[in-house]
Structures are given as structure tokens and as C-alpha cells.
Amino acid sequence: MTGQKIISVVVPCYNEEEVVANTIERLGKMAAGLKKYQFELIFVDDGSSDKTREILRRISEDNRTVHVVALARNFGHQIAVTAGIDAARGDAVVLIDADLQDPPEVIPQMISRWEEGYDVVYGTRISRSGESAFKLATARCFYRLLNRLSEIPIPLDTGDFRLMDRGVVDVLKSMPERHRFIRGMVTWVGFRQIELPYERAERLAGISKYPLRKMIAFALDGILSFSSKPLRLAMMLGIISSFLACFGIVYAFYMRIFTAAWVEGWTALMIAVLFIGGIQLIALGVIGEYLARVYTETKSRPLYVVDERASYGFSSADCLPTPAETQEPTILRRQRGA
Ligand code: UDP
Numbered sequence: 001m002t003g004q005k006i007i008s009v010v011v012p013c014y015n016e017e018e019v020v021a022n023t024i025e026r027l028g029k030m031a032a033g034l035k036k037y038q039f040e041l042i043f044v045d046d047g048s049s050d051k052t053r054e055i056l057r058r059i060s061e062d063n064r065t066v067h068v069v070a071l072a073r074n075f076g077h078q079i080a081v082t083a084g085i086d087a088a089r090g091d092a093v094v095l096i097d098a099d100l101q102d103p104p105e106v107i108p109q110m111i112s113r114w115e116e117g118y119d120v121v122y123g124t125r126i127s128r129s130g131e132s133a134f135k136l137a138t139a140r141c142f143y144r145l146l147n148r149l150s151e152i153p154i155p156l157d158t159g160d161f162r163l164m165d166r167g168v169v170d171v172l173k174s175m176p177e178r179h180r181f182i183r184g185m186v187t188w189v190g191f192r193q194i195e196l197p198y199e200r201a202e203r204l205a206g207i208s209k210y211p212l213r214k215m216i217a218f219a220l221d222g223i224l225s226f227s228s229k230p231l232r233l234a235m236m237l238g239i240i241s242s243f244l245a246c247f248g249i250v251y252a253f254y255m256r257i258f259t260a261a262w263v264e265g266w267t268a269l270m271i272a273v274l275f276i277g278g279i280q281l282i283a284l285g286v287i288g289e290y291l292a293r294v295y296t297e298t299k300s301r302p303l304y305v306v307d308e309r310a311s312y313g314f315s316s317a318d319c320l321p322t323p324a325e326t327q328e329p330t331i332l333r334r335q336r337g338a
Pocket residue numbers: 011012013014015016046074075076077080096097098099101207208209210
């Protein structure tokens with residue numbers, strides 16, 4: 001066993017009872033084909049309200065490679081992935097969704113690029129089947145907008161499906177921000193990164209856990225964490241509208257002095273008031289978004305709370321790292337295992 005490199009696969013799960021058993025099977029098959037490495041599959045239960053946690057716990061009782069970290073409530077996808085990364089011991093860490101949209105069979109290709117010396121191998125989607133035209137269109141626009149605004153070039157059409165070397169993972173772990181946009185953070189780290197095109201499949205079962213509300217929040221996190229251009233844009237809008245207002249003022253004076261029918265200007269006046277009022281509110285809103293983020297960051301609460309861990313023959317010494325090792329600020333209520 002000694003000397004064998006470890007690959008950790010981190011799988012966030014939120015109400016995925018219909019797929020997790022299948023996911024474990026597919027990942028297991030993939031791992032069996034790569035005897036050279038030791039695999040650990042880290043499933044993070046992100047506060048599911050269905051049977052996901054029980055299913056995972058039961059499987060971990062007789063499957064040595066499966067480890068479960070169950071969070072105390074639903075903390076959201078990006079935080080769940082973070083909890084998994086914190087628990088991972090591997091020389092390389094792979095992030096993959098539970099719904100098998102990202103085929104586990106691509107992982108060996110990622111590993112071979114890693115062996116060539118790349119530190120990050122990220123999957124780019126050539127095609128995405130089974131997703132609504134709305135999701136495809138919004139995702140397409142979002143990645144292009146983000147790329148324009150962002151201070152670093154974030155690759156287009158990539159999700160979190162990627163392999164990261166231990167060096168990158170350690171840097172990532174030292175980034176404490178709460179509003180996490182992991183795909184951008186990994187790009188920010190740098191080192192040698194390479195894309196790996198793949199076909200994105202349909203969700204195996206169940207429905208997307210990313211309703212529009214979560215998608216918008218995630219998109220905002222991406223833009224606001226990687227760009228301060230919206231602030232500048234707000235200022236530019238202010239400058240443009242003040243410039244236009246100058247004409248309005250001249251016009252108003254002209255009408256006041258040289259015409260008798262002053263009341264006729266009411267429409268123009270209303271338009272000007274509403275227009276400038278609108279711009280002011282937008283600008284305030286943009287500033288507010290940044291301010292709210294500063295506020296949540298300064299509270300510096302722990303990113304997540306762990307409720308339970310389960311692994312085959314669990315003991316904190318030989319299995320998952322202890323919270324002290326990972327500096328993971330969590331509360332451990334129960335530890336299961338032999
Ligand atoms: N997920 C999670 N917490 C959440 C929402 C989603 O851990 O609050 C997980 C989910 O179980 C899945 C992954 O994140 O493994 C991606 O979610 P999903 O497939 O629903 O998103 P989509 O592919 O539709 O964008």
C-alpha cells in the first residue's frame with residue numbers, strides 16, 4: 001500500500017437518493033480499472049431531506065473507499081464541495097456531481113494529463129444533453145459575460161468537474177471566502193491548467209437542485225467575486241445620465257424664459273426624474289451587493305458545520321483527517337464506525 005498515490009473524488013449530494021448508489025457503482029468501476037492508484041470517494045451530504053444520508057452511511061459500512069461527511073443543514077453546492085475538499089487526503093482531488101452528468105469514465109483521462117505534469121485538468125462541455133433551452137442559453141450568456149467582466153480569464157463552459165493537484169488544493173484551502181465560486185478560485189490559483197473536452201450527459205434521475213433562484217445567486221457570486229467592474233459601470237451610468245441632465249437643464253431654462261407654456265414640460269420632467277431615480281437605485285443596489293459581501297466576510301463564521309462522519313472502520317487517525325489537521329472549524333457531534 002505504501003507509496004501508492006491516493007486520488008480523492010469529492011461528490012456533493014443534495015436529495016440524490018435516486019442516484020447515489022448508481023454513482024458509487026460507476027465510480028467504483030472506474031476506480032477498479034486504475035489499480036495503480038488508491039481511491040477514496042468522499043460524499044458530502046448537503047443536508048438532504050430524503051434518504052441520501054442513510055443510503056450513503058449504509059454503503060460506507062462495507063465499502064472501504066466510501067467516506068461520508070454529512071453537513072448539519074443545506075449549505076449549498078459550493079460549500080458542500082469545500083467540505084469535501086477539506087476532508088480529502090488525496091495527492092489529487094477530483095470534483096464531480098452526484099447525478100452522473102459528468103461521466104466518471106473521463107476521470108482516467110484527467111489522471112493521465114495530471115501524470116503529464118498538469119496541476120489542474122478541467123472538463124469543458126462540448127455538448128450538454130437533456131437540459132432546457134433556457135438553461136443552455138442563460139449558461140452561455142453568463143460564462144461570456146463573466147469572462148468579459150472578470151479580472152482573470154475564467155474558461156468558458158466549464159463546471160466544477162475537474163482534477164486538482166494537492167498543491168492547488170492546499171492553496172484553495174487557504175482561501176477563506178464565504179461566497180465561493182470554486183471554478184473561478186481554481187483558475188485564480190494558476191499553475192499549469194489544461195482543459196479536457198467531454199460530452200455532458202443527462203441527469204441520471206431526479207430533478208436539478210439548481211432552481212432559477214440558486215442559479216441567479218451563483219451567477220452573482222461569480223461576477224461580484226471576480227470583478228469590481230459593476231461598480232465602475234454604475235459610476236459610468238451616473239456620469240452619462242448627469243451629462244444628459246445638463247441638456248435637460250438648459251432646455252428647462254430655455255422654456256422657462258422664452259415660452260409661456262411652461263406646464264407642457266411636465267412629461268420631460270417626469271422622464272428625467274424617473275430616469276435619474278432609476279439609475280441612482282441601480283447604483284445603490286450594486287454598491288449594496290458588494291457591501292453585503294463585505295459584511296458576511298467580516299463575520300467570519302465557519303463555512304459549514306459537520307453533523308456526522310461515516311467511513312468503514314472509522315478512526316480519526318487512519319481515515320479522514322481530524323478537524324485540527326484541516327483546520328476545519330466544525331462541530332463533530334457523532335463519529336461512526338468500528
Ligand atoms: N447540490 C448540493 N447542494 C445544493 C444543490 C446541489 O450539494 O444545494 C449538488 C447536487 O446534489 C449535485 C450537484 O450539486 O450533485 C449539482 O447540482 P445539480 O445537478 O442539481 O445542478 P445542475 O447540473 O442542474 O446545474
